Amino acid sequence: MGRIALELLLRRIILAIPILICVSALIFILLRLVPADPVAMSLPPGSSQADYEAMKQALGLDRSIPEQYWIWISSLLRGDFGTSVFFRRPVIDLVATALPATVELVVFSLIVGTLLGIGGGMLMFAWRGTIGEQVLDLGTTAIMAVPEFLWAILLILFLGVAVPLLPFIGRLDPSVSLPPSVTGFLLLDSIMTGRPDVLGSALTHMVLPVIALSIGLAPLIMRVLRSSLIETIMEDYITQARLRGISERQIILHHALKNAALPTISLIGVQGGFMFGGTVLVEMIFAYPGLGNLMVDAVRNHDLPVVQVVGLVYCVLVLAINAIVDVIYLAANPKLRMA
Amino acid sequence: MTPHGRQALERCLHSPRILVGGIILILIVIASLGAPIFAPHDPQEQDLINTLLPPMWQAGGDPSYPLGTDGLGRCILSRLLYGGRVALYVAALSSLGAMLLGTVLALLAGYFRGPVDWLISRIVEIWMAFPPVILTLLLLLALGAGVNKVVLAIVLIDWTRFCRVIRSDVMVVARKDYVAAARLVGFSHVRTLLREVLPAVAPLVLTMLSLEAGIAVVVEAIMSFVGLSVEPDVPAWGVMLADARSTMNQAPFGVVVPVLAIFLTILSFNLLGDGLRRALDPRLVTSRGRA
Numbered sequence: 001m002g003r004i005a006l007e008l009l010l011r012r013i014i015l016a017i018p019i020l021i022c023v024s025a026l027i028f029i030l031l032r033l034v035p036a037d038p039v040a041m042s043l044p045p046g047s048s049q050a051d052y053e054a055m056k057q058a059l060g061l062d063r064s065i066p067e068q069y070w071i072w073i074s075s076l077l078r079g080d081f082g083t084s085v086f087f088r089r090p091v092i093d094l095v096a097t098a099l100p101a102t103v104e105l106v107v108f109s110l111i112v113g114t115l116l117g118i119g120g121g122m123l124m125f126a127w128r129g130t131i132g133e134q135v136l137d138l139g140t141t142a143i144m145a146v147p148e149f150l151w152a153i154l155l156i157l158f159l160g161v162a163v164p165l166l167p168f169i170g171r172l173d174p175s176v177s178l179p180p181s182v183t184g185f186l187l188l189d190s191i192m193t194g195r196p197d198v199l200g201s202a203l204t205h206m207v208l209p210v211i212a213l214s215i216g217l218a219p220l221i222m223r224v225l226r227s228s229l230i231e232t233i234m235e236d237y238i239t240q241a242r243l244r245g246i247s248e249r250q251i252i253l254h255h256a257l258k259n260a261a262l263p264t265i266s267l268i269g270v271q272g273g274f275m276f277g278g279t280v281l282v283e284m285i286f287a288y289p290g291l292g293n294l295m296v297d298a299v300r301n302h303d304l305p306v307v308q309v310v311g312l313v314y315c316v317l318v319l320a321i322n323a324i325v326d327v328i329y330l331a332a333n334p335k336l337r338m339a
Numbered sequence: 340m341t342p343h344g345r346q347a348l349e350r351c352l353h354s355p356r357i358l359v360g361g362i363i364l365i366l367i368v369i370a371s372l373g374a375p376i377f378a379p380h381d382p383q384e385q386d387l388i389n390t391l392l393p394p395m396w397q398a399g400g401d402p403s404y405p406l407g408t409d410g411l412g413r414c415i416l417s418r419l420l421y422g423g424r425v426a427l428y429v430a431a432l433s434s435l436g437a438m439l440l441g442t443v444l445a446l447l448a449g450y451f452r453g454p455v456d457w458l459i460s461r462i463v464e465i466w467m468a469f470p471p472v473i474l475t476l477l478l479l480l481a482l483g484a485g486v487n488k489v490v491l492a493i494v495l496i497d498w499t500r501f502c503r504v505i506r507s508d509v510m511v512v513a514r515k516d517y518v519a520a521a522r523l524v525g526f527s528h529v530r531t532l533l534r535e536v537l538p539a540v541a542p543l544v545l546t547m548l549s550l551e552a553g554i555a556v557v558v559e560a561i562m563s564f565v566g567l568s569v570e571p572d573v574p575a576w577g578v579m580l581a582d583a584r585s586t587m588n589q590a591p592f593g594v595v596v597p598v599l600a601i602f603l604t605i606l607s608f609n610l611l612g613d614g615l616r617r618a619l620d621p622r623l624v625t626s627r628g629r630a
Binding site: 019023026033034035144146147149150156157161162273277278280281285299300302315 | 468469473476478479553557560564566567584587588591602603605606610613
């Protein structure tokens, strides 16, 4: 089992390489079309024409496009991610502080959304054919018509402004000092350095963004789970289990749920990729210092070195989450495990 | 109309989803197209004495501003009506464009298979590695901001949604005997595709078109919210949201109005799409018939 999973993961990584090469080329070509002069933006005010030419050469912009692409890729591979034009800091530093914030947000939202979805899906299944199912169905249709960034705004309006229950700006209270960075993941760091005040503040700051991100995932999982439970319950082996006198509860928990898990897992994989996209606006609205905020700022400031790296990081995240879900799918699927 | 078509139409007219979604959508279309008639004010007209007025039914409201005013004293109702035009314009153009591009490529990939399918599938795979929001931001950075650029960006990104789903349906249909028969009778590839394959996948295309229109409304709202869509002098729902967000503490109602408008528009497209899928999908129709 472990060996097969490892092989699958390895194969996914190898398959991801050509995709990443194409993705990076696409990002690179798109950004060459930007109507902005990266040379002029990198120069201090009052520079001469000679400074301009020197900077152009230093940035490699006097070469052909394929050569420039090669320079970018080979420096990426050497670990040189470039320097932000706007912040005047290495891009790698900016990404290193922003990435863990976004990953924390997505992991929590996936867990919360999945739990809500599984609970709701089982409720819908249990209530099948009743008025309760109709109400849940209508409710999920309405919830799905509100995109995450509107949830973010509504949550701030109701739970931040109207009834000030929860904080909605940033990742920590301004009064809480940052713990020393061990992993970059604030939650882990606060536990490892024994700072419950940081942990508490960080968790309360995450509540609203996590709700905004997970609330759209739950109805999708509910529906897939409900329909696959209904399909599974028709199978012969379930009828046999019933004949053996196993309780309905046992049947659902031990037999039906196991089979219904597969389509649910692959749905989470697809939606997990989309959720990284959803964080962009949610982070911006909550002023949460993650990759999304970095990306929006960089796009607004025409900070191309940041845009190209952050764009690529997002693609790596999507491919990674797809690969992880594939392995989980394998682990949960007895048919594939035999092969 | 063929008897089959009439049956399908009848099923559509009896679907509560299609009826409710359709009615909401028609009301939104009338309100937006009639904006010059219904709007009490010019959407850009500033009344700096009457800023942040509450809606007329609340204390301090002014009947000449039925939904109140924003931070610059602009009429929220007028901006709402005119903003609907931007949303519907983007929804219609971009969903049609994405449908056209995605369906054509799906037909080619699913019907001819081989290297054509390989190439198109690889492109879809690369596109799918991007979260759509990120690719939209990259495209708008490259193309420059503007509402027509948003339409173009949505077409260039969301054709993959159509292509992925329709391609697999085309593959199933293209294997059917009647398609082979059409070829044997001497139909050209183009004629077979248009007369035999396309009608079989048309219900799916129509369903996806409706859902895509809802997605386009969201993307336009997001992009005008971050300032990459409409010109500053054009009212759009995303712009209204961004403006109202800065005055949310004093005038929370200004946020609720565009949120409701976006919600109702997406809801109508989703209900339509969901209803069409249930009414037109032959697999669902027969399985429901059996049950």
